[in-house]
Amino acid sequence: MPTVKFLGHSCFLVTNGDQSVLIDPFLTGNPKAACTAEDVNPVAILLSHAHGDHLGDAIAISERTGAQIVAVFELAMYCSGQGANVHPMGIGGQHSFDWGTVKFVQAFHSSSIQTDDGFLYGGMPAGIVLTIGGKTIYHAGDTGLFSDMQLIGRRHSPDLAILPIGDNFTMGIDDAVEATIMIQPKKVVPMHFGTFPPIEVDPNEFKQKMADQAVECHVLEPGQSLEV
Ligand code: NI
Ligand code: MN
Numbered sequence: 092m093p094t095v096k097f098l099g100h101s102c103f104l105v106t107n108g109d110q111s112v113l114i115d116p117f118l119t120g121n122p123k124a125a126c127t128a129e130d131v132n133p134v135a136i137l138l139s140h141a142h143g144d145h146l147g148d149a150i151a152i153s154e155r156t157g158a159q160i161v162a163v164f165e166l167a168m169y170c171s172g173q174g175a176n177v178h179p180m181g182i183g184g185q186h187s188f189d190w191g192t193v194k195f196v197q198a199f200h201s202s203s204i205q206t207d208d209g210f211l212y213g214g215m216p217a218g219i220v221l222t223i224g225g226k227t228i229y230h231a232g233d234t235g236l237f238s239d240m241q242l243i244g245r246r247h248s249p250d251l252a253i254l255p256i257g258d259n260f261t262m263g264i265d266d267a268v269e270a271t272i273m274i275q276p277k278k279v280v281p282m283h284f285g286t287f288p289p290i291e292v293d294p295n296e297f298k299q300k301m302a303d304q305a306v307e308c309h310v311l312e313p314g315q316s317l318e319v
Contacts, residue, residue: 093224093319095251097311098131099123100144100286101232103253105319107224110134110190113158114219114230117147123286125314128152134190135178137221138162139232140202141169141213144286150175161186161193165214169204182215191223196243198234200261218243226250226319229274233283236266244274251319252276255283256297257290264297271306278307280317 093107100123101115113133118124121144128148136149136158146166153160153175160170160177167179180186185194195217202213219230220243229249231240243249252274255261261283262270271279279301281294294310301308309317 093226093228094316095228095253095280095319096125096316097280097282097313098125099313101139101230101253101255101282102147103230103282104131104133105221105223105228107191112137112190112221112223113152114221115139115145115147115232116149116152117144119148121147121286123313129155132156133158135188136160137193137219137230138166138170139198139219139230140200140216141166141204141211142202142233143205145233146170146204153177159188161188163195163202163214163217165212166202166204169211169213182217185220191221194220194247196220196229197237197239198232199237200233200235220247220249224319228253228319229276230282231255231270233261236262236270238273240270241273244276249274249276251278251280251317253280253282256281256294257284257286257292259289261290264292264300267297268300268304271301271308272304276306278309278317278319280309280311
C-alpha cells in the first residue's frame with residue numbers, strides 16, 4: 092500500500108515499499124514545510140507546473156540524489172538546462188517508469204519561471220495522475236474548477252484526489268467540493284491553503300461540506316501521512 096506524506100503547501104512524498112516519489116517540492120522558503128530539501132531521497136520528482144511554490148527545490152534535489160524530474164516539456168527542458176536529470180511529457184500523455192505510471196492531465200492555471208530578466212514560458216500547467224503500488228492518485232496541481240474533472244474521474248477512478256482549496260490562485264472550498272463530487276475518488280485531501288495570507292482558509296470547512304458525500308475527507312497537517 093503506498094502512503095502519502097504531506098510536506099506542506101502542494102508538496103507530497105508518495106512512498107511505496109523502499110521507493111518514494113516527490114510531488115511539487117516547495118520546501119525552502121515554505122513557512123509550512125515539514126522537512127528540508129536535504130531530508131528527502133526520492134527516485135523521481137513530479138512537477139505540476141513551473142511556479143516557484145511548485146518547482147521549489149526540484150533542481151537541487153535532482154542534482155543531489157539523481158532523482159529524475161518528470162514535467163511538461165518546456166519545464167523539463169528548463170530543468171535539464173540547469174543540470175537536472177529529466178523526463179519530458181505532454182498533457183494527455185502517459186509513461187510507465189519502473190516505480191509507477193504518470194499521466195499529465197489538464198489544469199486551468201498558468202505556468203512560468205520567474206527570472207531576473209522577466210518570465211520564461213513554463214509550458215502548460217498540469218494535473219498529475221500517478222499510479223503506484225496498485226493505487227491511483229490524482230494531484231490536481233494549481234487549477235480552477237473545470238467540468239472535465241468528471242472525465243478524469245471516469246477514466247482513472249482515483250483512490251485519492253489531492254485538490255487545492257485556498258482560493259485566490261486556485262479553486263476555493265466550494266469549487267473543490269464540486270470537483271470532488273465530479274471526480275468521485277475514494278479519499279480526498281486538501282492542499283494549497285494557509286501557506287500565505289491570500290490563501291488562508293479553514294480546511295475543516297471543506298471537511299464539513301464533504302460530510303454528506305461518500306468520499307473520505309482527510310485534512311493532513313504538514314508531516315502527517317495517509318495510507319492511499
Ligand atoms: Ni501556480
Ligand atoms: Mn501555487
